Amino acid sequence: MDIILFALFLAACFGAGATGAIFSPGDWYKQLKKPSWTPPNWAFPVMWTTIYLLISFAAARVAVLPDNGYAMAFWAAQIAFNALWTPVFFGVRRLKGALIVMACLWLSVLGCVITHWQLDTWAGVAMLPYLAWVSVAGLLNLSVARLNPDVQPLDLSKV
Amino acid sequence: MDIILFALFLAACFGAGATGAIFSPGDWYKQLKKPSWTPPNWAFPVMWTTIYLLISFAAARVAVLPDNGYAMAFWAAQIAFNALWTPVFFGVRRLKGALIVMACLWLSVLGCVITHWQLDTWAGVAMLPYLAWVSVAGLLNLSVARLNPDVQPLDLSKV
Numbered sequence: 001m002d003i004i005l006f007a008l009f010l011a012a013c014f015g016a017g018a019t020g021a022i023f024s025p026g027d028w029y030k031q032l033k034k035p036s037w038t039p040p041n042w043a044f045p046v047m048w049t050t051i052y053l054l055i056s057f058a059a060a061r062v063a064v065l066p067d068n069g070y071a072m073a074f075w076a077a078q079i080a081f082n083a084l085w086t087p088v089f090f091g092v093r094r095l096k097g098a099l100i101v102m103a104c105l106w107l108s109v110l111g112c113v114i115t116h117w118q119l120d121t122w123a124g125v126a127m128l129p130y131l132a133w134v135s136v137a138g139l140l141n142l143s144v145a146r147l148n149p150d151v152q153p154l155d156l157s158k159v
Numbered sequence: 160m161d162i163i164l165f166a167l168f169l170a171a172c173f174g175a176g177a178t179g180a181i182f183s184p185g186d187w188y189k190q191l192k193k194p195s196w197t198p199p200n201w202a203f204p205v206m207w208t209t210i211y212l213l214i215s216f217a218a219a220r221v222a223v224l225p226d227n228g229y230a231m232a233f234w235a236a237q238i239a240f241n242a243l244w245t246p247v248f249f250g251v252r253r254l255k256g257a258l259i260v261m262a263c264l265w266l267s268v269l270g271c272v273i274t275h276w277q278l279d280t281w282a283g284v285a286m287l288p289y290l291a292w293v294s295v296a297g298l299l300n301l302s303v304a305r306l307n308p309d310v311q312p313l314d315l316s317k318v
Contacts, residue, residue: 008232008270015239015263022251026316063231069222072231073167076218079235080174083242091250091315092181104174111167156250157185159318 006060009075013052016083020048023090033147038140051130058116058123065119074111078130081105093154095145102138109134165219168234172211175242179207182249192306197299210289217275217282224278233270237289240264252313254304261297268293 025041039047055075062071081104089098109131117124184200198206214234221230240263248257268290276283304310 002228005228005232008229008236011263011267012232012236012239015236015243015260018243018260019246022247022253022256023315028316028318059232059235060228063228066225068227068231069161069164069219070167072222072227072235073164073171073218076231076235076238077167077171077174080171080238080242083239084174084177087178087246087250088181091246094181097181101174101177104170108170154315154318156182156313157187159187159313 001057001060002064003060005063006056009056009059009063010052012079013056016079017048017052019083019086020045023086025090028093029090032144032151035140035143035147038143039136047129047133051133054126055112055130058112058120058126061120061123062116068119071112071115071119071123074108074115077108078105078112081108089141091154092156093151095141095148095151097153099138099141099145102134102141106131106134106138160216160219161223162219164222165215168215168218168222169211171238172215175238176207176211178242178245179204182245184249187252188249191303191310194299194302194306198295206288206292210292213285214271214289217271217279217285220279220282221275227278230271230274230278230282233267233274236267237264237271240267248300250313251315252310254300254307254310256312258297258300258304261293261300265290265293265297 055078059072059075062068062075081101085098085101085105088094088101109127113124113127113131116127214237218231218234221227221234240260244257244260244264247253247260268286272283272286272290275286
């Protein structure tokens with residue numbers, strides 16, 4: 001594996017993941033009604049760190065292979081939607097808008113699993129935890145949106 | 160050019176660019192001191208739309224070429240930092256933090272120009288307006304941070 005390629009993809013993950021540090025779940029998230037199966041807060045940074053390392057590994061493997069166009073395009077799409085989700089959910093508190101982003105993220109991660117697997121089995125396997133976790137996060141987003149129908153989006157222009 | 164590849168890269172741009180609609184410049188931005196050469200507000204969406212079309216075109220051309228690993232990695236990095244910048248500047252109003260993101264974005268766009276150009280001249284040319292615009296945006300961010308030293312970051316946990 002080319003370590004510089006790995007570092008570049010990890011830098012992309014760092015850019016997307018920085019939103020989690022900047023828009024961290026505070027009192028607002030704490031007071032929301034959540035389903036009983038909500039993962040504990042500590043699980044989120046642990047899972048995301050693991051996933052970012054795995055998908056950077058997957059991308060670095062696939063990046064050096066021929067015919068990687070679709071795999072690289074899906075990878076680029078997922079990292080953009082990944083970066084977008086946190087500011088929409090925790091930033092402007094648009095729970096339903098975040099669901100739309102999550103749907104786009106889920107589809108692009110599914111695209112990554114398929115296209116990476118076709119090129120390299122280990123790269124495909126490394127994408128699976130991401131698909132599982134985004135499925136959990138999507139269901140959590142859906143549950144929270146349903147359990148808290150009265151949440152008002154934050155209008156930053158009035159702050 | 161493979162139109163589905165183009166559409167996937169454009170979807171990534173849409174994800175990153177959506178931050179501009181979600182965290183749009185409002186009264187807070189209007190009252191900031193800005194340098195005399197600040198582009199008018201209408202120029203930003205026009206430039207970004209043009210740039211997103213051009214860089215999706217560039218990526219779609221490069222994605223089908225062999226040895227595109229570094230080009231694809233820099234492309235992924237730029238779209239993540241691109242998505243991150245707006246929430247940092249307009250969301251939590253961290254003018255200096257946004258400068259750090261801008262530096263990462265500028266370097267990854269420079270990496271795109273070089274790596275795309277090596278693979279395909281038109282792809283490299285299509286990246287140039289992006290580098291120019293990110294240079295302008297970076298200088299604008301720097302000027303605004305210097306002209307408004309008293310701006311307080313927005314603490315969303317207290318909103």
